[in-house]
Amino acid sequence: MRSNGRTDEHQLRPLSASFGVLSRADGSSRFGFGTTEVLASVFGPKEVRIRDEKIDSATLQISVRPLNGLSGPLHRLAERQLRDLIEAAVLASIHPRSAIQVTIQVTGDDGCFMSAAVNAASLALLDAGVAQRHLLASVTLAFDPNGTLLLDPSLKELETAKSVHTFTFSNSNDAVIAGVSSEGVYSQDEYKQACTVAQQACATIHSFYRKTMEQKLAPQ
């Protein structure tokens, strides 16, 4: 029996997503795996400082802010990984010499805040009407000490995990890994197993996006 009532290892916590949460931002969204919740906001295309200006595309300014405590190198790496993902997803060449600012605020952290951040960022870009090639869905997996693969682990499960993997897939081509970041000690077949389970989990998240979007737009 896993924490918060989940029976099967490969079961996601209840997903939650909402749009237009903030009034000042051009686009905003909140995404959650159970109690892990992340708020993402998008400003742009907006004015950029001469220093960061690029002549052929928009400059992506990513900022990840933790719930409590000072932000450290962990958040800088999260920002760099998010930028690699979003740079491939957003058609930045449409708005040269401008900035697209994505800000992530963790509002509840019970494990896998990074995956929630990727999903929230992708939905916020959708809400802001920024042209994108594809949407991103991310999920985290962990191998517990006796080798079983847990999907969407909670904080307790992460503390005792042997290895933790975060996979991101796009909705247009699931043969390409949009992003992967894994740590700890694991074998190549464990990596392969995690990759296939992640593929299906991301597919369910993509269909969850579509359902939420239909509810938002369909009633009109």
Add this chain to the structure above:
Amino acid sequence: MALDSKRIKGPEKSFVPLPLLVQSTPTPTPTSTKTKGRIDGRGTDEVRPLFATTRLVRQASGSAFVEVGGVKVVCAVYGPKPVPASKVQDHHSGGRISCDVRLSPFAALKRKQFMKEPAEHSLSNNLHTALLPSLLLAHLPKSQIDIHIQILQAQNPTSIPPNAFVSSLSLLLAPCITAASLALADAQIEMMDSVVGCNLGIYRNPSTQKLFWMVDCTEEEIETRSNGGGVWVGNCVVGVMPSIGKVTGLVMDGDIGDVGFVMEAVQVCVDACAKIHEVVVKKALIESAQAKE
């Protein structure tokens, strides 16, 4: 102290283990035979062997590595590059240089935090004043030359609490000046002459209360404060353009005796620098020039 949130953090405070009460293998201190001789048997005006080479950092326009005694210094020169807009005075006055000296965390006995220390600021400023007169900056209008120095090993100036600041200055400034000038020459920056640095310790003989000097003191000579029977009371570092024979940088502090003594000490340093220049610096430059054929 403010924890540096931009680095991987270890424990709050950590200490260097204290030496054992009874030294397991007591190192015998050899009593120097020569009256004015030193622990390592050098004469008062003899200079330690100095190893210098160029072309160490491929990315830089010019670079140099200098090793003397326990001190290892790497210098890289980038330039000429555009002057940052904030720093431009009247741009017709020719180029400018900016110096930045850094101690590596593993350079000294105690692991140094990544924060900048006062010793690094004073080293940068003194280096800047020592190099400026030698460079022909008029040939490079509106541009800036960045001189970066990374001290890989500095014996342990920070281990002597009272005048750690002073001894780190005297020990490190001289090799920095030599390395910087070598790197500038390697970067083909036009200069009147290369600049060589040398330090000199001033000791007072307890019995005769007379001052005497020792050229190119090692860290032990400063730390143990007794050298050839004298007590270490002062310190002097000189930067010299050997071929033209002009002194470009002079830092003296402590009890440096009367004017006569000071002139004599400076002259000794100038001769020592000329020797270093002749034997080591020119050879290094010529070697690296030929290597580029």
Add this chain to the structure above:
Amino acid sequence: MVNPDTFKKLHPQEFHRRFLGKGVRPDGREGLMIDLLNLTLVTPNRIHRNCKRKCARSNGWNTVICGIKAEVAVPDTNHPTTGYLVPNVDFPPICGSQFKPTAPGEFTQSVSEMVYRVVKGNNILDLETLCIEGGKAVWVLYADIVFLNYEGNAVDAALLAFTAALKDTKLPVAVYSDVEGTVRADAADRSVSLDVKRVPFGATFGIFEQDGGAKMAMADPTDEEEAVLISSVTVVVDGESQELMGTFGAQVPIDLMDQCIGQAKKRATAIKKL
């Protein structure tokens, strides 16, 4: 009319694409999947008194020095017997004109974090062996990795320098005296060596698109070649047990990723012999 340097400066993408089209590398390394890095191990002759081990390492033209200093500290209240292993990667302005003398930017911090993720916990060292006196004093190993010349592919070079330095680190026997509450050790003693469980070896590949759109990987991309890359993949393999210790990547097809892992494992064994 246009010499190669000027062409490379004005059109970096075009310059590298033409080379890669023919599978040749502009810096003379042949082939995309070069097997053995040209690795020179420079160890300064004199080990400084307290600093355990220093070695400079240059793969290709990256020159990097890792110095490990051992000090003593009071352990964390809720882990009284675990020591600390604190890795930090630093890019001083000496190693490249793109690094400013200001505080570390996002690049420096993310490389430090990547190395920390590979090295943290008991992956490399059993931190319990660093305990001098439970609850009172433990060893802290500060591993400071400083780049002297940086030309791309930071994580691989940093891990190489780190493992070389760690293998040669020797700690003195430490004595904790309750009376004084201090730790004493003989400075010249070099008796206790560390038992290193795993040797992390990093292999980074650049992903680029062939003319036909097929994605290919090239080993050990330099800073200049990054102009033509879509993304990069870093695989960290344990030299001894061939277990994976880290896979970081973006925009890479699943099969190409497996190829990179296989290639990384092959190169890890080659490096172990060094």
Add this chain to the structure above:
Amino acid sequence: MNTGEQPVSTSERNFVTAALREGLRVDGRGAYEFRDLAINLGDGGYGSAEVLLGKTRVLANVAAEVVRPNAANATEGFVHFNTSFSPMASPAFEQGRLTDEEVLISRMLEKALRRSRAIDTEGLCIIAGEKVWSIRIDIHVLDHEGNILDCACIAAIAALLHFRRPDITVEGDNVIIHDMDERNPIPLSIHHIPICITFGFFDNGDRVLVDPTHLEEQVQDGNFIVVVNTHRELCTMSKAGGASLDVARIIQCTEVAAAKAAEVTELVRTALSKVIIRISIYCQHINQFITKVQ
């Protein structure tokens, strides 16, 4: 005019003042009416509160850890406030550089909550000189639609009231920290609840209103902040610059503030009580404040 913030046109400026002369506000509120307040207490852990005052949104989070006290006052715990203005709140909040508005707000919060001794630091001591609790309150401003200070103050108070630290037992000099499920976690001992009321004034002092929106803040001639608790005790007061205000008007405002404070505390109480966490312990903890007010 700070960069990034959208400029205000003269017609908007004139309209706001003209409407105020007729006692009207752009969003239809009365002069002394607060925007509707919603407090969402995270169902995850204890001590996090997201407060929505109209459209202004502030998230506060409280965390505690055991640390060594500093020698000066060995029996006192620590309370750290950290206000961070997230770039998501408004294009004017840049990474790094703090505008003077942000500095003023974080300083006011510090005065209102910490210096006013709202939280009892003596109670945070575990072993004098050895171990004390250090409480860290992070305040994140997520959406800037005006009057961040009042919203942040309510968020901090709600988070502090909602926060529970694990129970501990002390044997000799080692401390056992019990898990949340073993022993009922313990709330912080809070002396009083300071409530911050911000007044904006227009037409150089003739018109005064409570809880200004972002547009009203950009148009106002100056503001005047009163922090008062439910026992009608004044914690801090600030009138930093802007047009001058005659003394009678200031006294009248503090009267209004005192009444408003009771009203807002009532709102905080209902929001907290709506959250089902061992309501029994909860309510009598709050009631001791309320009974004194009647």
Add this chain to the structure above:
Amino acid sequence: MTVVTPGERLGLAGEFFASNGTVEVGDHIYASIVGTVTTTKSTTSGELDTIQVIPTKKTMKSSIPEVSSIVTGKVLRVNPRMATLSIMVVGDQPCADNFQGIIRVQDVRATERDKIQIYNCFRPGDIVRAEVISLGDSRSYYLSTAKNELGVILATSVAGHTMIPISWEEMVCPKTKAVENRKCAKPVAIGESSTQ
């Protein structure tokens, strides 16, 4: 070929004319860089021979823009009053760090200077060859493209293909045949190098 280091005395000031690589201090000429000394006889009689030190390093040190030197750069920004360039190559020497230069609207062309619409001359991303006319202000050099062989030497069309110049003010995209106007440089014959 003796290699000299900076500070070495080469000769008396009276005998030689000190050219690059050397410096005159007091009445002597000293070497100012590392290299080999060469003295060239002066062609016109009465003139002093010139002495110079040529650096042995294969690549010359990165040069900096001086007045009337021909530079090549990439257009960063265009606004109605000027185009901002990042100077990447001075003469045929790439410089380590890019300098910033601007082409004011009145320096774009020698003819009809007041009817110039700058976005018909330059677009961001174009590679432009220009001449330095002054050291300019604190941030950038002032450049001009008022000669025939100066102007855009390479531009990519909206569709992303390298365009071919068809007249001094028009370029055509090979794929979409779309014509875009630029202030083009007269293509220089391959052999002849354009640096003065």
Add this chain to the structure above:
Amino acid sequence: MVVLPGDIVPIPESEQTVRVGPGLRQDVANIVVAKAGILKQSVTGDRVWVEGNQRRYVPQLNESVIGIVTAKHVEGFRVDIGGAHPATLGALAFEGATKRNKPNLEIGALVFARVCLANKDMDPELDCVNPSNGKADGFGEVKGGFMFKCSLGLCRSLLDPKNPFLQHLGAICPFEMAVGMNGRVWVDAGTPKQIIVLVKALLGSEAVPYSKARTYVKEFKSDLTSVE
């Protein structure tokens, strides 16, 4: 039919040339969705676009916008129109403006103008002249009244001639309105109270379908007509 970025739009075989509207892009062979929204097809089937909503304005040629003057220069004004770059408005870009009599706009003035240059490489340019007849046609400075910000979708619906809300509100109380495509709407009516109620009604109308317009507007009838 709701579409998300990355979906491929099926092209009807009958049509050879299909004109791709906003929210879609061409990727080698097929048309791919770039923005989320509802896929719309023109009756004749040759035009396809995605109807979505956003708040950030990207300047397009010939769109009328409301700007705020932020700086005055000799040759014109700098105007903030809510886009990525500030727009420039030439001093001569007004009806009947000559070198001698130039319009004087103070900083902070509201301007209703037309985008006459929109290019991703350059800052947008505005003018206050209708290109077809050279007249001002309502362009130029806008004084008094009140300006509120809203989503671009609401602006498009307010500019739709068939919009029932405007007719009903107009019947109850006469008001002037200028709608900028950049998410800014200027309103003026008799008394400030009426303007406030109008703003509330217009902002609320975004969530109300056209069919329920009449009942929705009736609620505001009392506030609009009561004379304070």
